[in-house]
Amino acid sequence: MFATSSKPSTLVRYAGPAVFFHWAVVLLIAIAYAAIELKGFLPKGSAERTLSMSVHTWAGALVLVLAVPRLLWRLVRGAPAPEPGPGWMQWLGSAMHLLLYLFIFVQPVLGLLALNAGGHLVTVPGLGVELPSLVAASRDLKETLEDIHGTLGTAFYTVIGLHAVAALFHHYMLGDNTLRRMWR
Numbered sequence: 001m002f003a004t005s006s007k008p009s010t011l012v013r014y015a016g017p018a019v020f021f022h023w024a025v026v027l028l029i030a031i032a033y034a035a036i037e038l039k040g041f042l043p044k045g046s047a048e049r050t051l052s053m054s055v056h057t058w059a060g061a062l063v064l065v066l067a068v069p070r071l072l073w074r075l076v077r078g079a080p081a082p083e084p085g086p087g088w089m090q091w092l093g094s095a096m097h098l099l100l101y102l103f104i105f106v107q108p109v110l111g112l113l114a115l116n117a118g119g120h121l122v123t124v125p126g127l128g129v130e131l132p133s134l135v136a137a138s139r140d141l142k143e144t145l146e147d148i149h150g151t152l153g154t155a156f157y158t159v160i161g162l163h164a165v166a167a168l169f170h171h172y173m174l175g176d177n178t179l180r181r182m183w184r
């Protein structure tokens with residue numbers, strides 16, 4: 001299974017870069033969620049609303065930027081074997097990790113495509129360079145992509161929540177090393 005592939009047996013904990021990628025992505029996802037939720041409370045057409053949307057798109061885009069080296073690191077260096085426990089628990093953990101890896105690629109790409117389909121180009125902050133559009137502008141496509149992006153984003157509140165609860169359960173109830181080895 002994915003999370004135990006590569007060279008698990010030689011590692012006892014996640015290496016520094018894996019820990020950095022994990023928590024940097026957690027922070028960026030939290031910012032992306034907070035910004036899009038805040039946007040809903042701000043008056044239409046206000047500068048604050050536009051800023052919230054920019055923060056959302058840029059935190060989200062950075063998730064994708066970090067996801068690439070993160071996955072490469074994971075494929076080359078592997079991960080520690082799961083802490084001892086029943087097979088179903090280890091399988092569930094691996095399945096959850098696979099879903100989360102998919103999410104950090106698919107969700108930002110859907111967001112980018114939705115913006116492009118809406119006729120907007122993404123400009124790199126500070127450089128003023130516009131990224132080329134990946135799809136032709138189309139109202140129907142924009143709405144479909146936004147729907148999928150929104151539904152996935154909402155569904156992942158639950159998936160991320162379950163993943164975090166599982167980590168805390170391992171730490172406080174099972175008393176194993178799962179959280180510590182992803183901490184520092």
Ligand code: HEM
Pocket residue numbers: 029032033036056057058059060061063103104107108109110111112113114115122146149150151153154
């Ligand atoms: C992992 C990163 C991301 C997460 C977790 C995320 C999550 C979300 C969520 C929860 C919504 C609200 C959906 C709703 O209320 O229906 C949303 C809306 C949206 N997101 Fe993202 N998103 C991410 C990345 C991106 C990126 C990279 C872009 C574009 C570059 C983007 C563009 C959009 C757009 C255009 C909307 C619709 C905004 C609106 O309703 O006015 N997102 N996103």
Ligand code: HEM
Pocket residue numbers: 003018022025026027029030074079082083093097098100101104160163164165167168178179180181182
């Ligand atoms: C915000 C979204 C999050 C995402 C996208 C995410 C993603 C992931 C992924 C993909 C892995 C597998 C790493 C690998 O094997 O290469 C992982 C592991 C882990 N995550 Fe998260 N995570 C998130 C939030 C959290 C939170 C909030 C916590 C703690 C409360 C947490 C604790 C852990 C722990 C302890 C591991 C290591 C599990 C093990 O050793 O089997 N994660 N996470």
